[in-house]
Amino acid sequence: MKKPDKITNDAIIRGERSGGLIRMELGRLELAGVKSLIVSEENMIGVMQDNLSVGRLYPDATARLQRFARAFDGHCTRVAISIRSYDKYWASALAFLVERGRRLPDAQELDRLVTQPRRWRDVISEVAKVFPSAQVMVWPFEGMIGQVDSQLAVLNDGVVPVRMRGRNDWHNASAGCAKLRQVLQDRSNTSQAADMPNEYARWQPFKAYHIAAFQAQYDEDIAWLRAGADGIATYEENSEFGSAGTHLQPIKAQRGQFNDQEERGVG
Numbered sequence: 001m002k003k004p005d006k007i008t009n010d011a012i013i014r015g016e017r018s019g020g021l022i023r024m025e026l027g028r029l030e031l032a033g034v035k036s037l038i039v040s041e042e043n044m045i046g047v048m049q050d051n052l053s054v055g056r057l058y059p060d061a062t063a064r065l066q067r068f069a070r071a072f073d074g075h076c077t078r079v080a081i082s083i084r085s086y087d088k089y090w091a092s093a094l095a096f097l098v099e100r101g102r103r104l105p106d107a108q109e110l111d112r113l114v115t116q117p118r119r120w121r122d123v124i125s126e127v128a129k130v131f132p133s134a135q136v137m138v139w140p141f142e143g144m145i146g147q148v149d150s151q152l153a154v155l156n157d158g159v160v161p162v163r164m165r166g167r168n169d170w171h172n173a174s175a176g177c178a179k180l181r182q183v184l185q186d187r188s189n190t191s192q193a194a195d196m197p198n199e200y201a202r203w204q205p206f207k208a209y210h211i212a213a214f215q216a217q218y219d220e221d222i223a224w225l226r227a228g229a230d231g232i233a234t235y236e237e238n239s240e241f242g243s244a245g246t247h248l249q250p251i252k253a254q255r256g257q258f259n260d261q262e263e264r265g266v267g
Contacts, residue, residue, distance in 0.1 A: 001043060001044075001064070003050060003060055004060050004063040004064070015067060018071065019067075019070055019071035019073075022071045022072065023071065023072075023073050023075075026072070026073075026075050036156055036157070036159075038152075038155050038156065044064060044065065044068060045058045045060075045061040045064055045065060045081075045123065045127075046058040046059070046060050046061055046064060048093040048096060048097060049097060049102075051093060052093060052094065052097065052102075052113075055109070055112045055113060055116050056116050056117075056118050057116065057118040057119065057120070057122070057123065058118070058123050059118065061123050061126050061127070062126045062129070062130060065126070065127060065130040065131070066130055069130050069131060074133065076131055076133075076134045077133075077134055077135065078134055078135045078136075078137060078155065078157075079127055079131050079134045079135070079136050079137070080136075080137040080138070080139070080151075080154055080155050081123070081124060081127060081136070081137075081138055082138075082139050082140070082141050082144070082151070083120040083123075083124075083138060083139075083140055083141065083221065084140070084141035084142070085141075085142065085214065085215065085218045086113075086114075086214035086217055086218055087204070087206050087210065087211045087214040087215070088141075090113050090206070090214075091174075091202070091203060091204050091205060091206060092174045094203075094205060095174040095175050095176075095180060095203050096174045096175070098175075098180060098183065099174075099175045099179065099180065099183050104184075104189075104192055104205070105205055110205060110206055110207075110210060111210075114206070114210050114213050114214060119217060119220070119221055120218075120221045121220075121221050121224055121229075124136065124138060124225075124229065124232070124233050125230075125232060128232040128233060135234060136232060136233040136234065137154050137155070137233070137234050137236060138225055138229070138233050138234070138235050138236070139151065139154055139235070139236045139237065139238070140222065140237060143236075143237045143238040144236075144238045147238060148166075148167050149165055149166070150238055152164060154236050174202075174203075175203070176199075176200050176201055176202055176203060177196055177197040177198070177199050177200070177201050177202070177203045178197075178198055178199060178200050180196055180203055181193050181196040181197070181198055184196060
C-alpha cells in the first residue's frame with residue numbers, strides 16, 4: 001500500500017509474502033466452493049494526502065495496482081471504480097484532511113487542482129492496462145449515491161446475497177462548514193474560522209469559475225464513458241437517481257457531515 005518511491009527491500013519481501021498468503025487463501029476459498037470474492041479498499045489506487053501533496057489525481061495508480069495484480073495472480077475477473085465530479089471530489093478530500101490537521105488551501109492550490117492534467121479517464125485506462133483480462137466497471141457517485149445494493153449488483157454480476165441487502169451504513173464522511181469552523185477555532189485560527197460559514201452545509205472552497213471548469217472536465221469523462229470508453233470499460237449509470245455530471249443536493253450522513261465513502265473506491 002506504500003507509495004512506489006517509499007518501497008524498501010524489506011517492504012518488497014513483506015509484500016511478496018503477503019501476496020503468497022493471498023494466493024493461498026484464494027486457493028482455499030476455491031476449494032471451499034466460494035463463487036465470488038469482493039475485495040474493497042479505497043486506498044488501492046492511492047490516498048488523498050498524496051493526491052493533494054503532488055496536485056495530481058491518483059498519480060501512482062498503475063504502480064500500486066500492479067502489486068495487487070501480482071497478488072491475485074489472474075484470479076481477478078472484474079474491477080470496479082466509482083468516480084465523482086471533480087469539485088466535489090477535491091473539496092471532500094480537502095475537508096477530510098483539514099479536519100485532521102491540514103492547512104486550508106490557498107488560491108494558488110485551488111487553481112492548480114483545477115488545471116492538474118489527470119482525469120478519471122486516465123485512471124480508468126491505467127486500471128484496464130494493469131488488469132487486461134478483467135472486466136472494468138465504472139459507475140458515477142452521483143448516479144448511485146447511497147445505493148449499496150446497486151453497487152453490489154455491479155460488482156457481483158447482478159447478484160446481491162440476501163444477508164447483504166439493505167445496508168445503508170455511511171463511513172468516513174467529510175466535515176461540513178460548521179464542523180470545520182469548530183476545527184479552525186480549536187486551532188486558534190480565528191480569522192479563518194470567522195470566514196467559514198457557521199452552517200450545516202457542504203464546504204465548497206472552489207469559486208464558481210473553478211466549478212464550471214471542473215464540470216466541463218467531468219462532462220468529457222462521462223461522454224467518453226457513455227460512448228463506450230474505447231472498449232476498455234463498461235459504464236453503469238443509475239438514471240433513476242440522477243444523471244452523472246449533474247450536481248445533486250448533498251445527502252447528510254449526520255449533522256454537519258456528508259456521505260463521501262464511495263467516491264473513490266476500487267473493488
